[in-house]
Amino acid sequence: MCGFAGFSDYDDSLLDExxxxMALARRMARRISHRGPDGHGAHVSAHCALAHMRLSVIDPQNGQQPMTAVCEGKECTIAYNGEIYNAAELRADLERQGYTFYTDCDTEVVLNAYLCYGEECPEKLNGIFAFAVDDGIRQRTFLCRDRFGVKPLFYTFKNQRLAFASEIKGLFEFPGVNPVIGREGLCEVFGLGPARTPGHGVFEGISELRPGHFAVFDREGWRDDKYYDLTATPHTDTYKDTVQTVRELLVDTVKRQMIADVPLCTFLSGGLDSSVVTAIAAKLLKEQGKSLSTYSFEFEGNEEYFTPSSFQPDRDQAWAQRVSQILGTDHTTLLCDNDRLADSLFEGVIAKDLPGMSDIDGSLLHFCRQVKEKHVVALCGECADEIFGGYPWFHRREMFDGTHFPWSNNLDTRQSLLKPEIREQLGMEDYVNSRLAETLADVPVLEGETLEQRRMRQISYLNIKWFMSTLLDRKDRCSMYSGLEVRVPYCDHRIAQYVFNVPWDFKCPKGEPKGLLRDAAAGLLPEEILRRKKSPYPKTHNPGYERILKQRLHYILRDKMQPIHKILSEEAAQSLLNQSFDYGKPWFGQLMAGPQMLAYLIQINYWLLHYNIYIDL
Structure with missing residues (x-):
């Protein structure tokens, strides 16, 4: 895991200066140095500059980047961020074809795969990745991103030059690239946030290479191509065979993702998803005579103030400890207090370059920093709900009818936060509806499906393309901010593609949410763990946190120099301060309720202030 930045120009030579x-490329990469604290490097050719910050996971002694190979007498150089889980097989295949390797790192595997397969290279990779190649053979720059966008890659154009970076902040070091927000950006933040339209960088002129895409930049210009998407195919396996296939894929995926030359752990909430990953990992390590370290997260005061809801039926702590005891892991519970949680809102903005999931992001930042003190790599249970259909909106018809995003189904509160004249100018509802319609139009169709089967395919596709991307983005930014690599076994494209076509009555047998996953994990854990009702990532229920947020927002509203006054409705904001919130009614996802709306506004103000954003309507 790493971070990189660079730029390309095919009209002029970069060698003259x-x-x-090289200094500019280094400055761009230095802005994202948190992603790679273990090393750095830079490269400049006639038409491309690359700079890299390295987090050593495989072959720490070698694998410095940018990495160059010579083919046909010309250089090809890569800057890469990610992990390739089929690197051993791919390396053996490339060696049979005559390619020589000088390191054990997967960077060299990706570089040689590109030399061998060209634009078909990403189809050969099983992993999480984003990379840029300065291709001196074909005289072009090649950018690529993994199938589901686990690793980020942003880009922009300035004066005929392409600039790119793992995070947006790196682009702001490039001359002439400035933080400007227009109508679409405000619609993204207030209408869709903390989600974001795939490929949209929110800031004017800044885009993100979409998941499953590669791009080529050369003298002919820019070309963006899709190399992967979910496809609709008939599912012919019996339920028994489906269960067996899912189990085999899970075990294989976890085994692949445990490869590392640095300390590894898992996040363990005691819920189904993380417990299954932990059970497989613990078993594999035990076979090697090793024990697994696990971590769970809790908040100050939750023992006293937690109230069950349909979204969060119980607390995780006792369950996490029980699973740890059963599996024999070395378990640690990490705690976050109110003040630290409130302060983390600001770091959350810097980590993402955008307002995000407020304290949900901030707490993960805090926890990842603590995990990094002893570990470099962690496995988590993220993405199982999107793949296997675990969220409430998969099961409650009123939460999804195809006319709104199921995790954010009411724009009234969002729109009320804006000044009336800005609200009218934005046309936010039309913007949000158009983004939904665009995605639904891309849903693959299987001939002969019923309307209900089609609806379930739509909701699965929406969740993978939008909600899962939001959580993956959160996971990457919050973990890499401390140089911690978090891997997501359920996001393996083989699992996602296979389960995408599994009939709903297989995914949810006898009406049991994620029953397929529970049956696939039979024997790995006791039934009480396997059948535990879903509980999402924990959040604080301590009213002291809400008081801190109200106090901080109150100070912002009193200070007329704060930038959020340019867009915020004072009346709506004051109304929020006077409310007593229901923690069980989220406005986004399952966790973001009233206090998180206060936190989101605090983040927006800090974002506008910290990045000195110009609002151009």
């Missing part, structure tokens, strides 16, 4: 351009 090589060290000036």
């Amino acid at each position: 090589k060290y000036l351009w």
Whole structure:
């Protein structure tokens, strides 16, 4: 795991002022140095500059980047961020074809795969990745991103030059790239946030390479191509065979993702998803005579103030400890207090370059920083709900009828936060509806499906393309902010593609949410763990946290120099301060309720202030 930045120009040569351009590339990469604290490097050719910050996971002694190979007498250089889980097989295949390797790291595997397969290279990779190649053979720059966008890659154009970076902040070091927000950006933040339209960078002129896409930039210009998407195919396996296939894929995926030359752990909430991953990992390590370290997360005061809801039926702590005892892991519970949680809102903005899931992001930042003190790699249970259909909106018809995003089905509160004249100017409802319609139009169709089967395919596709992307983005930014690599076994494209076509009555047998996953994990854990009702990532229920948020928002509203006053409805904001919130009624996802709306506004104000954003309507 790493971070990189760079730029390309095919009209002029960069060699005439090589060290000036190298210094610029280094400055861009230095802005994201948290992603790679273990090393750095830079490269400049006639038409491309690359700089890299390295987090060593495989072969720490070697694998420095940017990495260059010579083919046909010309250089090809890569800057890469990610992990390839089929690197051993791919390496053996490339060796049979005559390619030589000088390191054990997967960076060299990706570089040689690109030399061998060109634009078909990403189809050969099983992993999480984003990379840029300065291709001196074909005289082009090649950018690529993994199938589900686990690893980020942003880009922009300035004066005929392409600039790119793992995070947006790196682009702001490039001359002439400034933080400007227009109508679409405000619609993204207030209408869709903390989700974001795939490929949309929110800031004017900034885009993100979409998941499952690669792009080529050369003298002919820019070309963006899709190399992967979910496809609709008939599912012919019996339920028994489906259960067996899912189990085999899960075990294989976890085994692949445990490969590391640095300390590894898992996040363990005691829920189904993380417990299954932990059970497989613990078993594999035990076979090697090793024990697994696990972590769970809790908040100060939750023992006293937690109230069950349909979204969060119980607390995790006792369950996490029980699973740890059963599996024999070395378990640690990490705690976050109110003040630390409130302060983390600001770091959350810097980590993402955008307002995000407020304290949900901030707490993960805090926890990842603590995990990094002893570990470099962690496995988590993220993405199982999107793949296997675990969220409430999969099961409650009123939460999804195809006319709104199921995790954010009411724009009234969001729109009321804006000044009336800005609200009218934005046309936010039309913007949000158009983004939904665009995604639904892309849902693959299987001939002969019933309307209900089609609806379930739509909701699965929406969740994978939108909600899962939001959580993956959160996971990457919050973990890599401390140089911690978090891997997501359920996001393996083989699992996602296979389960995408499994009939709903297989995914949810006898009406049991994620029953397929529970049956596939039979024998790995006791039935009480396997059948536990879903409980999401924990959040604080301590009223002291709400008091801190109200106090901080109150100070912002009193200070007329704060930038949020340009867009915020004072009346709506004051109304929020006077409310007593229901923690069980979220406005986004399952966790973001009233206090998180206060936190989101605090984040928006800090974002506008910290990045000195110009609002251009």
